[in-house]
């Protein structure tokens with residue numbers, strides 16, 4: 200089902216609001232728990248999702264020295280979630296250490312190893328900001344591809360990229376590399392802080408495995424209707 204490719208970002212400030220959304224949007228099969236909710240509600244929210252047989256993307260975007268990210272990944276892998284993130288800019292040694300640690304953590308807990316994916320360039324960063332503010336002297340699409348290739352060489356399972364770079368990453372990294380795209384905006388939704396967007400149908404056609412969509416659904420006046428509209432849009436993709 201095309202709707203299984205949509206990961207809804209559960210960006211709310213407390214457990215109660217999160218549960219209300221999960222129960223309201225029953226047909227969502229894959230939820231993303233990010234920094235806001237995990238900092239507020241802690242790992243208990245993962246149990247809530249598991250008890251409802253949902254898939255979980257734990258998006259804590261670790262970014263630190265190898266020893267520290269490895270420790271964080273080992274701990275997080277014990278939760279037995281489906282996907283988890285680290286920033287590619289942590290560097291190749293950190294990526295390798297993180298990948299090994301995920302496998303250790305999963306083995307210790309007797310759960311399936313979480314797929315570890317690397318954030319290439321945040322979708323809230325424009326090409327101009329990458330050059331002018333972050334002083335990266337490489338074109339953004341090339342830099343995103345370099346980050347994805349480094350992650351692949353380090354043994355990671357995939358990458359987070361904007362829908363605007365996904366075709367190039369897919370062609371270069373191959374079909375087995377999981378590509379997850381936030382920064383997805385239906386034509387009727389507000390852009391907010393996202394800078395490199397495509398619509399849900401365009402993002403799937405461009406090669407994304409999964410789309411991460413938050414506010415267009417969760418902040419909509421009618422979240423069920425927003426979910427249905429996006430589901431209908433994806434049903435038109437051939």
Ligand SMILES: O=c1ccn([C@@H]2O[C@H](COP(=O)(O)O)[C@@H](O)[C@H]2O)c(=O)[nH]1
Nearest residue numbers: 208233320321322381382411412413414
């Ligand atoms: O490059 C990135 C990496 C992660 N995100 C996360 O995805 C969602 C997007 O939410 P929207 O409300 O649809 O903008 C959010 O949780 C981000 O932390 C991202 O946007 N870009």
